[in-house]
Amino acid sequence: MKISIYYFSGTGNCLKIAKDLSRRLGGADKVALNYLTEKASFTENEKVIIVYPVYIFGLPLIVERFIKNSDFSYSATITGIATFGGVSGYAGRQFRKLTAEKKVKCEGLFFIKMPGNYTPLYEALPLPAQKELLRKAEEKTEKIADSISSNRICIEKDVFFISAFIFSLIYKAAKNKLPSMDRNFWTDQSCDGCSVCALVCPVGNISMKDRKPFWLHKCEQCFGCFHWCPQEAIQYKKSTIGRKRYRNPDVVVGEFLNSGTREKEAKWK
Numbered sequence: 001m002k003i004s005i006y007y008f009s010g011t012g013n014c015l016k017i018a019k020d021l022s023r024r025l026g027g028a029d030k031v032a033l034n035y036l037t038e039k040a041s042f043t044e045n046e047k048v049i050i051v052y053p054v055y056i057f058g059l060p061l062i063v064e065r066f067i068k069n070s071d072f073s074y075s076a077t078i079t080g081i082a083t084f085g086g087v088s089g090y091a092g093r094q095f096r097k098l099t100a101e102k103k104v105k106c107e108g109l110f111f112i113k114m115p116g117n118y119t120p121l122y123e124a125l126p127l128p129a130q131k132e133l134l135r136k137a138e139e140k141t142e143k144i145a146d147s148i149s150s151n152r153i154c155i156e157k158d159v160f161f162i163s164a165f166i167f168s169l170i171y172k173a174a175k176n177k178l179p180s181m182d183r184n185f186w187t188d189q190s191c192d193g194c195s196v197c198a199l200v201c202p203v204g205n206i207s208m209k210d211r212k213p214f215w216l217h218k219c220e221q222c223f224g225c226f227h228w229c230p231q232e233a234i235q236y237k238k239s240t241i242g243r244k245r246y247r248n249p250d251v252v253v254g255e256f257l258n259s260g261t262r263e264k265e266a267k268w269k
């Protein structure tokens with residue numbers, strides 16, 4: 001039976017889970033979600049796994065679009081793996097609701113707590129705390145891989161219905177604003193025009209003009225540009241000034257470059 005792992009990742013947590021799962025599942029295919037892969041159709045009896053970060057208690061818009069637009073008529077099962085920094089909110093129920101609407105059998109739903117990357121609210125955890133969370137995440141990935149390879153149905157307990165309902169209201173109120181929330185990004189004087197931000201953006205939302213990035217208001221809010229900037233020159237409003245950035249230590253920027261950029265000619269030095 002074919003197993004495919006689709007992932008969306010801004011700072012590498014979901015990519016790390018996807019890589020570990022792929023290795024543990026005998027080299028299962030790994031596909032990054034970006035503007036080139038907004039939908040898919042699957043072969044007969046294919047097991048589909050989606051690894052996604054929680055954004056404002058729900059699913060990233062691109063992941064929601066991917067599930068809605070894809071053709072699951074032949075695939076055997078779907079499994080969702082949500083990584084989150086503190087509160088998964090509505091992201092589990094939303095995944096189950098979407099997959100039920102597509103009439104695909106949900107075989108697994110898992111939550112993995114990982115270092116948070118939402119710097120407007122908090123800075124990166126100290127390294128020992130990151131290390132401990134990442135070690136636990138590796139252990140959990142091993143268990144998830146066992147569950148998937150033995151075809152067990154495993155739906156992890158989610159937040160209470162009433163809490164999920166409240167989180168869903170917050171998510172729904174915020175989701176339409178996400179694409180234009182890039183208006184809050186700006187660059188300080190340390191920007192040297194290297195274009196890394198444009199190259200890592202999964203949806204080609206950054207254009208370079210006169211060696212400065214411009215955001216095009218179709219943002220996924222993955223914060224990849226913000227965290228991968230080698231100069232830490234990108235800020236979000238004022239609260240991020242001086243705060244430590246986060247990148248998963250088991251991924252490198254090269255795994256994100258050209259993932260969805262429309263600035264192919266830009267060079268990374």
Ligand SMILES: Cc1cc2nc3c(=O)[nH]c(=O)nc-3n(C[C@H](O)[C@H](O)[C@H](O)COP(=O)(O)O)c2cc1C
Pocket residue numbers: 008009010011012013014015052053054055056057058083084085086087088089114115116117118221222223248
């Ligand atoms: C815009 C945004 C919103 C987020 N919202 C939540 C949230 O509601 N709850 C939570 O626990 N973590 C939240 N996070 C943290 C991420 O879900 C978490 O760090 C995730 O593991 C990042 O995955 P990645 O490294 O693959 O991008 C948010 C992060 C971003 C960038």
Ligand code: SF4
Pocket residue numbers: 187190191192193194195196197198211212213228229230231232233234
């Ligand atoms: S990655 Fe940073 S330094 Fe490079 S162009 Fe973008 S903002 Fe400027």
Ligand code: SF4
Pocket residue numbers: 010182200201202203204205206215218219220221222223224225226
């Ligand atoms: S502009 Fe930045 S935050 Fe928005 S999708 Fe691109 S990399 Fe992610």
